[in-house]
């Protein structure tokens with residue numbers, strides 16, 4: 001009996017006290033996802049919202065990351081729920097949906113990520129079947145537990161509907177986008193992802209998520225930020241981005257040669 005293969009690793013990691021540290025990849029090149037998967041990250045997140053990753057690139061990256069023994073999460077473009085189904089068929093272990101504003105949108109996400117009775121996902125788990133290690137019927141009966149639906153909380157509307165979003169059957173967790181949340185909380189007057197307004201919201205979000213028995217995640221700018229996020233109860237942390245890691249390494253080497 002399979003334990004869900006690399007796909008199952010994500011849900012299992014999130015259930016452990018240590019949680020999950022994920023790399024964040026915007027480059028549409030499986031070599032980048034592969035390189036980061038072979039470092040100490042527990043998972044890799046592909047950004048199809050603001051990054052350059054496309055569907056074919058995501059398919060290749062998911063397989064490269066799986067060869068390194070790690071699960072892949074995918075952030076979809078705004079409202080592109082049909083792509084969510086295709087990405088989990090391609091072997092993504094989780095879908096992160098941006099700007100989920102209320103329970104109706106959370107239900108829509110679940111519809112595309114989960115099989116009945118939770119959702120209405122259509123059958124065709126191409127690469128997911130092989131990566132999960134299950135045969136057909138076993139995959140059908142395990143996929144809803146191992147393939148995760150994650151709603152991004154990054155608007156005032158989402159904060160106001162937080163309990164209803166978290167109560168959505170089949171929604172596994174929430175993930176905070178601190179930049180958009182800061183823009184919303186400051187009504188467009190400031191971009192302040194590490195300021196007090198966002199900080200207060202983060203405390204509320206981890207508390208509400210825990211009360212609903214769901215996990216919370218946070219987009220973190222660096223390892224120090226991710227360590228602090230883990231200490232305050234965020235089970236899922238993305239750590240920097242591929243581009244920022246590259247630029248930081250370039251700056252460090254150029255400083256060393258001066």
Ligand code: 3PY
Pocket residue numbers: 154176177178179180181193219
């Ligand atoms: C945000 O901070 O708004 C994000 O979506 C992180 O990428």
Ligand code: MG
Pocket residue numbers: 098154177179180
């Ligand atoms: Mg955002």
